[in-house]
Amino acid sequence: xxxxxxxxxxxxxxxxxxxxxxxxxxxxxxxxxxxxxxxxxxxxxxxxxxxxxxxxxxxxxxxxxxxxxxxxxxxxxxxxxxxxxxxxxxxxxxxxxxxxxxxxxxxxxxxxxxxxxxxxxxxxxxxxxxxxxxxxxxxxxxxxxxxxxxxxxxxxxxxxxxxxxxxxxxxxxxxxxxxxxxxxxxxxxxxxxxxxxxxxxxxxxxxxxxxxxxxxxxxxxxxxxxxxxxxxxxxxxxxxxxxxxxxxxxxxxxxxxxxxxxxxxxxxxxxxxxxxxxxxxxxxxxxxxxxxxxxxxxxxxxxxxxxxxxxxxxxxxxxxxxxxxxxxxxxxxxx
Amino acid sequence: xxxxxxxxxxxxxxxxxxxxxxxxxxxxxxxxxxxxxxxxxxxxxxxxxxxxxxxxxxxxxxxxxxxxxxxxxxxxxxxxxxxxxxxxxxxxxxxxxxxxxxxxxxxxxxxxxxxxxxxxxxxxxxxxxxxxxxxxxxxxxxxxxxxxxxxxxxxxxxxxxxxxxxxxxxxxxxxxxxxxxxxxxxxxxxxxxxxxxxxxxxxxxxxxxxxxxxxxxxxxxxxxxxxxxxxxxxxxxxxxxxxxxxxxxxxxxxxxxxxxxxxxxxxxxxxxxxxxxxxxxxxxxxxxxxxxxxxxxxxxxxxxxxxxxxxxxxxxxxxxxxxxxxxxxxxxxxx
Numbered sequence: 001x002x003x004x005x006x007x008x009x010x011x012x013x014x015x016x017x018x019x020x021x022x023x024x025x026x027x028x029x030x031x032x033x034x035x036x037x038x039x040x041x042x043x044x045x046x047x048x049x050x051x052x053x054x055x056x057x058x059x060x061x062x063x064x065x066x067x068x069x070x071x072x073x074x075x076x077x078x079x080x081x082x083x084x085x086x087x088x089x090x091x092x093x094x095x096x097x098x099x100x101x102x103x104x105x106x107x108x109x110x111x112x113x114x115x116x117x118x119x120x121x122x123x124x125x126x127x128x129x130x131x132x133x134x135x136x137x138x139x140x141x142x143x144x145x146x147x148x149x150x151x152x153x154x155x156x157x158x159x160x161x162x163x164x165x166x167x168x169x170x171x172x173x174x175x176x177x178x179x180x181x182x183x184x185x186x187x188x189x190x191x192x193x194x195x196x197x198x199x200x201x202x203x204x205x206x207x208x209x210x211x212x213x214x215x216x217x218x219x220x221x222x223x224x225x226x227x228x229x230x231x232x233x234x235x236x237x238x239x240x241x242x243x244x245x246x247x248x249x250x251x252x253x254x255x256x257x258x259x260x261x262x263x264x265x266x267x268x269x270x271x272x273x274x275x276x277x278x279x280x281x282x283x284x285x286x287x288x289x290x291x292x293x294x295x296x297x298x299x300x301x302x303x304x305x306x307x308x309x310x311x312x313x314x315x316x317x318x319x320x321x322x323x324x325x326x327x328x329x330x331x332x333x334x335x
Numbered sequence: 336x337x338x339x340x341x342x343x344x345x346x347x348x349x350x351x352x353x354x355x356x357x358x359x360x361x362x363x364x365x366x367x368x369x370x371x372x373x374x375x376x377x378x379x380x381x382x383x384x385x386x387x388x389x390x391x392x393x394x395x396x397x398x399x400x401x402x403x404x405x406x407x408x409x410x411x412x413x414x415x416x417x418x419x420x421x422x423x424x425x426x427x428x429x430x431x432x433x434x435x436x437x438x439x440x441x442x443x444x445x446x447x448x449x450x451x452x453x454x455x456x457x458x459x460x461x462x463x464x465x466x467x468x469x470x471x472x473x474x475x476x477x478x479x480x481x482x483x484x485x486x487x488x489x490x491x492x493x494x495x496x497x498x499x500x501x502x503x504x505x506x507x508x509x510x511x512x513x514x515x516x517x518x519x520x521x522x523x524x525x526x527x528x529x530x531x532x533x534x535x536x537x538x539x540x541x542x543x544x545x546x547x548x549x550x551x552x553x554x555x556x557x558x559x560x561x562x563x564x565x566x567x568x569x570x571x572x573x574x575x576x577x578x579x580x581x582x583x584x585x586x587x588x589x590x591x592x593x594x595x596x597x598x599x600x601x602x603x604x605x606x607x608x609x610x611x612x613x614x615x616x617x618x619x620x621x622x623x624x625x626x627x628x629x630x631x632x633x634x635x636x637x638x639x640x641x642x643x644x645x646x647x648x649x650x651x652x653x654x655x656x657x658x659x660x661x662x663x664x665x666x667x668x669x670x
Binding site (some may be wrong): 005006007008020044123124125142143144151152153155156157159160162175176177178180181183184185186187188189190220221223260289290291293294313315316317319320322323324 | 340342343344447458459460477478479486487489490491494495498510511512513516518519520521524554555556624625626627648650651652654658659660
């Protein structure tokens with residue numbers, strides 16, 4: 001394969017990357033192998049600290065070895081186990097990534113470490129707070145993203161965040177799984193992208209093999225945002241954020257009345273847990289976003305990075321060809 | 336003002352436009368003056384046929400005069416007054432634009448006219464049907480759009496539609512109100528954009544002056560999708576599509592329980608109608624999308640078109656500067 005060209009942005013300069021691509025800290029999916037593979041390929045891989053399982057985190061940090069990576073946390077979950085931030089910082093990650101909650105109890109500690117502070121936001125108001133809090137990088141995440149997220153969409157959110165971020169690099173997240181999306185994000189003013197769905201079916205992801213197959217087969221029409229799977233997993237997420245997943249039998253059954261699921265009792269939740277263990281994706285959730293349309297094969301993470309960059313470089317290189325000479329004959333229908 | 340450069344795409348070639356910009360057929364807002372102004376500026380303005388008010392449509396077609404324009408219909412509403420399609424075709428529009436419903440009763444008649452058939456879709460499945468139906472142009476509309484729409488977001492929907500559309504030009508709609516969005520859409524593979532919110536506060540739009548002011552002041556965080564204002568206006572929209580508007584007092588009051596509004600009776604609806612007439616935007620709806628962040632002044636439609644094109648041309652012209660030389664020293668954190 002022809003080596004991909006480099007893309008140079010304030011993000012690559014700041015993080016010392018070859019490519020402006022971050023992999024999302026997907027809970028239970030983005031372990032050390034995926035993060036290391038993305039970093040080796042020239043991006044920055046981020047391990048998902050998830051809901052605070054110290055044993056899991058220690059193992060995955062070990063799996064990343066000496067490869068520089070980032071570590072991400074669900075902020076409200078970190079607040080219940082704040083000592084995990086010390087564990088993370090002791091590893092010396094390139095960056096700590098925080099999303100979904102009040103970062104203030106942690107921001108100062110990160111700013112006084114050797115790690116950069118990446119804050120993910122879902123609204124313009126949160127973006128303003130993140131910049132006030134001293135974020136080194138702001139990730140603007142649209143509702144089309146897989147996993148937890150908010151209501152605003154990536155395409156209009158990113159330029160609005162860029163306009164208030166000043167010199168702080170803004171990374172676009174949500175809906176980007178190929179080089180066209182990467183190129184579009186850069187043209188829009190983002191300094192890079194954060195991709196989850198694109199890596200969900202990668203060889204290194206810890207997703208269940210059946211879930212990877214389901215992602216490759218799925219259409220982006222078939223996702224929904226709901227509380228269903230958080231209830232089924234016993235996770236008490238704040239109402240501000242819900243979870244985008246594939247729409248499966250279980251979601252169809254409960255999405256219209258999630259409170260009934262909460263009331264359904266232990267038996268339903270136990271059956272759900274068994275389906276997860278068995279990889280029964282008719283019941284167990286497959287946490288991907290709308291960009292799953294663009295995920296068409298299982299492949300190594302490095303191949304995904306290379307393809308994103310090659311496609312984006314081609315699009316960006318060709319962009320001026322859309323500009324017609326100003327001397328062009330006026331074809332307007334209007335005058 | 337420096338004349339804007341031309342952008343050349345399959346859409347401009349097909350429609351004979353200087354710029355790949357369509358203005359959305361916003362019901363009650365996009366009349367003949369707005370459509371004509373957009374067409375004169377080099378795009379294609381589309382009059383909103385709305386819910387089938389023949390007198391309104393005749394007047395606005397008259398206002399457009401001899402300037403080539405398009406005419407848009409809400410498909411399920413057109414099904415109740417199919418004779419309006421004949422009125423529209425008699426005007427000889429550049430295109431008939433259909434969205435929200437089964438186009439099959441109308442597609443054949445348009446295909447046998449001198450007007451092109453533009454079909455707007457909100458899902459990949461609808462896009463497939465539109466292409467099967469012989470659409471000359473497909474508009475892929477994301478949920479961030481103002482007004483009626485679906486669930487999918489523009490950034491991931493557009494490339495997925497492009498991949499199945501073959502030679503049929505795909506236009507991106509939803510979330511685009513400046514030249515960055517236009518440039519991003521083109522890089523993503525769209526042949527052009529359709530903008531509503533960008534023109535909502537334009538001088539020629541028929542929006543209430545108070546609504547234009549509210550749009551200029553609003554943040555994109557402050558929109559929501561709901562059925563509230565359709566119920567308040569007595570419009571029986573199919574459940575598949577709801578309405579994105581600014582979040583105002585009336586929306587806050589009823590959004591959580593729209594059925595209570597339906598049951599609230601005549602008095603509430605009469606009060607709503609009075610608020611609309613009075614331009615009380617605390618109650619009356621302001622129908623704009625998330626891109627309202629980028630709408631910062633009231634200005635003529637031609638100035639909006641010029642700015643979109645100038646900004647996009649600058650972004651596209653500069654895009655190759657993001658490509659670093661391949662001989663660049665390897666700064667990767669990863670190896």
